[in-house]
Amino acid sequence: MAATGLNKKSPTIKRIMREAAELTSNPSPDYHAAPLDSDLFEWHFTLRGPADSPFSAGIYHGRITLPPQYPLRPPSFRFLTPSGRFECNREICLSISGFHEETWQPAWGIRTAILALRSHMDAPAKGQVGGVESDDATRRRLAETSRSFTCQVCGRSNKAILDEQELLAKQNEEARDAKRDDDDKDDGDRRNDNVPEELRLVYKEDLKPREKSDGAEAEGKEAQAALATPAQQPVRTADASAPGGVTARAAVQNPSQAAVQRAHSDAEDIKLDAAIWVVSALLVLLLARMATRLFL
Numbered sequence: 001m002a003a004t005g006l007n008k009k010s011p012t013i014k015r016i017m018r019e020a021a022e023l024t025s026n027p028s029p030d031y032h033a034a035p036l037d038s039d040l041f042e043w044h045f046t047l048r049g050p051a052d053s054p055f056s057a058g059i060y061h062g063r064i065t066l067p068p069q070y071p072l073r074p075p076s077f078r079f080l081t082p083s084g085r086f087e088c089n090r091e092i093c094l095s096i097s098g099f100h101e102e103t104w105q106p107a108w109g110i111r112t113a114i115l116a117l118r119s120h121m122d123a124p125a126k127g128q129v130g131g132v133e134s135d136d137a138t139r140r141r142l143a144e145t146s147r148s149f150t151c152q153v154c155g156r157s158n159k160a161i162l163d164e165q166e167l168l169a170k171q172n173e174e175a176r177d178a179k180r181d182d183d184d185k186d187d188g189d190r191r192n193d194n195v196p197e198e199l200r201l202v203y204k205e206d207l208k209p210r211e212k213s214d215g216a217e218a219e220g221k222e223a224q225a226a227l228a229t230p231a232q233q234p235v236r237t238a239d240a241s242a243p244g245g246v247t248a249r250a251a252v253q254n255p256s257q258a259a260v261q262r263a264h265s266d267a268e269d270i271k272l273d274a275a276i277w278v279v280s281a282l283l284v285l286l287l288a289r290m291a292t293r294l295f296l
Contacts, residue, residue, distance in 0.1 A: 080149075
């Protein structure tokens with residue numbers, strides 16, 4: 001779906017653009033995600049392997065697919081980089097129970113989902129959904145080779161992506177520190193790096209279909225969820241033990257910037273509509289007074 005043909009007033013589109021803008025304005029040195037220029041419902045992500053694990057030297061790339069009902073239904077993920085933990089090109093979803101997609105909470109966002117994927121990488125593969133049985137030596141070897149992996153769509157290596165992301169995160173933190181010094185207070189608008197403990201991984205084909213509910217209740221839930229924004233929680237600082245020369249990306253940074261511009265455009269449209277209503281009301285009042293004088 002071309003971004004130019006989207007309904008900017010759709011709650012789903014507004015939510016997606018809001019998340020893209022938030023990820024751009026609050027970059028992390030450990031992961032990056034952004035929509036494609038041509039399709040807001042397809043994103044690409046890059047994340048660093050968790051510290052103190054066989055994946056710590058690795059940088060992994062993948063795709064995110066957002067359903068038309070997002071955020072009512074969860075996004076799905078495909079890892080494109082071999083890791084020895086997840087199967088490549090097999091869709092993974094996130095839910096609470098691991099069986100019903102309606103257990104996904106609309107307040108969770110793409111950032112939360114990426115953090116959940118990262119945290120689950122170091123979990124034991126045996127008995128876990130998406131688990132690939134590999135020894136630590138294999139995972140370390142794949143971690144080293146993953147840094148040079150280059151996505152054909154993004155056109156940049158995983159290392160180049162996170163190198164730039166690390167620089168952006170550092171600049172953002174310095175700007176926040178300077179603002180705190182000037183204002184003598186914390187602005188409170190921080191990155192959410194907490195993962196809900198109840199999140200689980202599940203292959204998409206294993207999800208049970210959404211159960212039908214009462215019509216009025218379903219409509220109310222859909223309207224409320226579509227307008228929901230990602231939960232804001234205190235930020236957890238980046239892992240100090242992560243490789244120093246690796247960080248994030250701007251290969252898909254332009255789509256995020258475009259999303260921010262579209263969000264500003266929506267705000268201007270709202271202001272213009274309000275101005276038109278005010279002028280119309282004044283004209284009606286003026287015509288009413290003129291008509292009154294003519295009849296007197």
